Amino acid sequence: xxxxxxxxxxxxxxxxxxxxxxxxxxxxxxxxxxxxxxxxxxxxxxxxxxxxxxxxxxxxxxxxxxxxxxxxxxxxxxxxxxxxxxxxxxxxxxxxxxxxxxxxxxxxxxxxxxxxxxxxxxxxxxxxxxxxxxxxxxxxxxxxxxxxxxxxxxxxxxxxxxxxxxxxxxxxxxxxxxxxxxxxxxxxxxxxxxxxxxxxxxxxxxxxxxxxxxxxxxxxxxxxxxxxxxxxxxxxxxxxxxxxxxxxxxxxxxxxxxxxxxxxxxxxxxxxxxxxxxxxxxxxxxxxxxxxxxxxxx
Numbered sequence: 001x002x003x004x005x006x007x008x009x010x011x012x013x014x015x016x017x018x019x020x021x022x023x024x025x026x027x028x029x030x031x032x033x034x035x036x037x038x039x040x041x042x043x044x045x046x047x048x049x050x051x052x053x054x055x056x057x058x059x060x061x062x063x064x065x066x067x068x069x070x071x072x073x074x075x076x077x078x079x080x081x082x083x084x085x086x087x088x089x090x091x092x093x094x095x096x097x098x099x100x101x102x103x104x105x106x107x108x109x110x111x112x113x114x115x116x117x118x119x120x121x122x123x124x125x126x127x128x129x130x131x132x133x134x135x136x137x138x139x140x141x142x143x144x145x146x147x148x149x150x151x152x153x154x155x156x157x158x159x160x161x162x163x164x165x166x167x168x169x170x171x172x173x174x175x176x177x178x179x180x181x182x183x184x185x186x187x188x189x190x191x192x193x194x195x196x197x198x199x200x201x202x203x204x205x206x207x208x209x210x211x212x213x214x215x216x217x218x219x220x221x222x223x224x225x226x227x228x229x230x231x232x233x234x235x236x237x238x239x240x241x242x243x244x245x246x247x248x249x250x251x252x253x254x255x256x257x258x259x260x261x262x263x264x265x266x267x268x269x270x271x272x273x274x275x276x277x278x279x280x281x282x283x284x285x286x287x288x289x290x291x292x293x294x295x296x297x298x
Contacts, residue, residue: 007165010157017153021146025139040128042081043121049076050114053092057099057110066100076117082124088116164193172201184212237288241276248283 052072059065073096076089092113098106168191175188187208188201231238231251239250276284 007161010161013153013157014150017146017150021143021150024146025143040125042079043125043128045079046076046081046085046121047118049073049079050117053096053110054114057096057107062100069096069100082120084120084123085117088113088120092117165197167191168193168197168201172197172204176204179208184208234287239286240279241284241286242282254288 049072053069053076056065056067056069056072059068073089073093076085077093080086080089092110095103095106095109095113099110171191172188175186178186187205190198190201227240227249231240231249231254234251237251237254239254240248242248273289274286275289276286278284
């Protein structure tokens with residue numbers, strides 16, 4: 001896998017987990033809060049309506065009490081949210097007129113029916129509270145599991161990057177530092193990792209090998225004197241040229257018109273006023289072309 005792809009994949013996994021964790025928490029909270037609030041509001045309205053029925057029954061002003069009780073009963077009937085409310089509300093409605101007329105038995109029926117409606121609504125509120133707690137706990141555990149999963153994935157990604165990216169770079173830097181202080185036998189050890197880092201280690205090893213190759217032996221003073229003497233016997237400007245156009249020796253005629261750019265062009269075979277003849281793998285005899293051939297002096 002390439003270095004950029006490996007790093008991008010690890011970061012993408014972490015970001016995806018963070019997004020999933022956030023949206024999961026939002027979904028659970030959005031699901032719990034409105035449903036619970038609506039249910040509690042409906043049950044509270046039923047309880048308030050039953051309270052008005054009982055308060056109206058106890059009022060000294062019978063006309064106002066009857067009106068308040070009938071209004072509370074009607075609101076309770078319009079706000080039925082539980083099946084257990086229907087039968088008590090029906091019994092309450094049938095006994096309420098007699099209760100206002102002073103019938104003690106009817107009053108007892110009204111009180112029992114009101115208690116049954118109240119108990120039904122309180123049980124619904126208890127269930128809503130339990131459901132809220134359950135969903136809250138579920139959301140907490142889901143967020144915790146996603147958080148732990150994100151942590152584990154982060155550790156895996158970090159360890160993978162440590163082994164496949166950081167460790168090879170550290171090894172490369174350590175090898176270069178040790179070679180610099182004199183441990184010339186060290187080389188970058190091949191390690192598993194992205195292709196770019198493996199290629200980098202190979203290039204660094206090649207550069208170290210090349211830097212430690214011994215330079216070509218320089219000609220001795222005696223050899224240089226012999227070469228110059230032979231060049232002086234050539235008619236016209238002439239020079240011995242090494243790698244990359246480095247002039248090793250030249251005769252006196254060549255000193256007056258030495259042109260390194262022209263010599264390099266001659267080595268490349270381009271017309272430049274000089275002719276190059278190879279002597280061995282690293283040396284060429286370069287002679288000015290306007291001078292016809294080479295001859296020795298008498």
